[in-house]
Amino acid sequence: MKQEERIAMRSIKRLSNGISREMCAAFGSGMFSGAQGRTLHFILATHQKEDLFQKDIEEEFGLRPPTASALLKELEQRGLIRKEPVPYDARRKKIVATEEALQYKDCVLSGLEKLEQKLTAGIPDEEMQVFFTVTDKMLKNLAQ
Known part of the structure; x- marks a missing residue:
């Protein structure tokens, strides 16, 4: 496909789908969904x-x-977090990781770190900064 024919939404969706597949593989055996893992x-x-x-x-x-x-x-419900009241605001409940979640900490942190490394391999810092600038602008556009 020629550069001028590319559509941002399609590229972003393809990237999102690829990331989702990789996350499922990283957490294997249905341990977590991608959203839960993130x-x-x-x-x-x-x-x-x-x-x-x-x-x-x-x-x-x-x-x-x-x-x-x-x-x-x-x-x-999976016992990975609990919500606790905070003393300074009765309306708010903070999210706290349970002991069970802490058992998964190394797996979750290393799995997503490896995925980030795979995703950004061979991309110089300058290009990553351009990527973040562009995605920030796109998010701002969507918020309008």
Whole structure:
């Protein structure tokens, strides 16, 4: 396909599909869905650094509140997270990784790190910065 015939949406969708397939392979045997793995990775990476709330998950992954709520409910039902009240705001509940989730920490963190390395192999930092600049602009366009 010629460069001028390429459509951004198609390329992004193909990339998204490829990442999803790789994530399923990385977590194998149905351990986690791609969305669960990414979310658990984010929770485990921020574990003990700061309080984490549903709003943070929504912002990190560009999710709508019902989608984030359903995803967190799945993780909670699997015993990987729990929600705890915070003393400074009775309306808010922070997301906490359970001991069971911490058992998966190395697997999840290394699986996604390997995928990131595979995805960005051979791409210089300067090109990655252009990629991030362009995707940030696209996200901003969609938000308008």
